[in-house]
Amino acid sequence: xxxxxxxxxxxxxxxxxxxxxxxxxxxxxxxxxxxxxxxxxxxxxxxxxxxxxxxxxxxxxxxxxxxxxxxxxxxxxxxxxxxxxxxxxxxxxxxxxxxxx
Amino acid sequence: xxxxxxxxxxxxxxxxxxxxxxxxxxxxxxxxxxxxxxxxxxxxxxxxxxxxxxxxxxxxxxxxxxxxxxxxxxxxxxxxxxxxxxxxxxxxxxxxxxxxxxxxxxxxxxxxxxxxxxxxxxxxxxxxxxxxxxxxxxxxxxxxxxxxxxxxxxxxxxxxxxxxxxxxxxxxxxxxxxxxxxxxxxxxxxxxxxxxxxxxxxxxxxxxxxxxxxxxxxxxxxxxxxxxx
Numbered sequence: 001x002x003x004x005x006x007x008x009x010x011x012x013x014x015x016x017x018x019x020x021x022x023x024x025x026x027x028x029x030x031x032x033x034x035x036x037x038x039x040x041x042x043x044x045x046x047x048x049x050x051x052x053x054x055x056x057x058x059x060x061x062x063x064x065x066x067x068x069x070x071x072x073x074x075x076x077x078x079x080x081x082x083x084x085x086x087x088x089x090x091x092x093x094x095x096x097x098x099x100x101x
Numbered sequence: 102x103x104x105x106x107x108x109x110x111x112x113x114x115x116x117x118x119x120x121x122x123x124x125x126x127x128x129x130x131x132x133x134x135x136x137x138x139x140x141x142x143x144x145x146x147x148x149x150x151x152x153x154x155x156x157x158x159x160x161x162x163x164x165x166x167x168x169x170x171x172x173x174x175x176x177x178x179x180x181x182x183x184x185x186x187x188x189x190x191x192x193x194x195x196x197x198x199x200x201x202x203x204x205x206x207x208x209x210x211x212x213x214x215x216x217x218x219x220x221x222x223x224x225x226x227x228x229x230x231x232x233x234x235x236x237x238x239x240x241x242x243x244x245x246x247x248x249x250x251x252x253x254x255x256x257x258x259x260x261x262x263x264x265x266x267x268x269x270x271x272x273x274x275x276x277x278x279x280x281x282x283x284x285x286x287x288x289x290x291x292x293x294x295x296x297x298x299x300x301x302x303x304x305x306x307x308x309x310x311x312x313x314x315x316x317x318x319x320x321x322x323x324x325x326x327x328x329x330x
Contacts, residue, residue, distance in 0.1 A: 039277060080195050
């Protein structure tokens with residue numbers, strides 16, 4: 001399998017996971033939050049400085065449909081992570097390229 | 102295990118940020134010099150994207166609680182630990198800044214926990230497991246599962262350690278350690294399953310791209326009329 005094919009396949013799988021599968025994610029609080037609630041330090045949490053972001057909570061504010069909202073948020077996140085990584089890797093390869101082993 | 106703002110006090114948050122920044126800087130150098138190649142570079146991007154996606158899918162682990170993939174060992178086995186730290190740092194940073202998942206003042210903490218501890222402790226466990234497993238490509242997936250399983254409760258314990266230093270509330274540490282470890286051992290099982298599935302699929306498709314499989318693949322033999330005879 002060529003690298004290109006592998007990457008495309010991986011991106012498709014990731015898009016399905018972030019765009020579709022995420023809708024079925026458990027609504028329960030994650031381990032840390034659950035422990036905080038159980039042991040009584042959950043109320044020390046302060047809301048994040050970015051909690052006003054239109055994508056906060058993995059939903060797109062202004063999109064009413066829950067599936068669409070969540071799926072879109074996931075895909076935006078994928079795109080941002082992908083672009084940042086592409087830029088980072090390009091930068092690193094240019095600064096310190098090493099020969100193929 | 103995204104730590105929100107407020108759980109840890111300011112000096113601890115600053116301290117973790119300083120430590121993380123230093124480790125990330127070192128990983129930038131190490132990744133560029135020893136891990137990233139033109140061939141494997143696309144995999145680094147894919148790994149970060151996949152980890153971001155997978156972290157969105159929380160799975161139930163017991164009545165009332167859920168877990169999600171950390172992805173540190175998955176990344177480390179595929180692209181190397183230094184590159185994995187970079188991948189996880191990008192993921193965690195995007196999560197905090199764009200999605201308010203994990204506090205902004207807690208970003209250093211979350212990078213330290215998920216990008217450094219999970220990656221490097223898990224990778225260490227992976228390498229130890231490889232030592233005792235047969236020298237075959239399949240062992241890479243098994244060892245990755247071991248490393249992944251270990252990485253989750255160890256990261257939870259690291260959080261307990263940070264809480265001991267600068268936790269906002271006077272929680273008995275033994276109790277916090279017990280409860281955190283207990284749940285995160287269970288979550289570690291999920292981590293191991295996902296990691297094994299992901300690593301084994303890449304090992305099956307392109308074992309030459311897998312950083313953790315180096316030295317475990319049959320050497321290519323150059324066949325010339327002399328060697329073939």
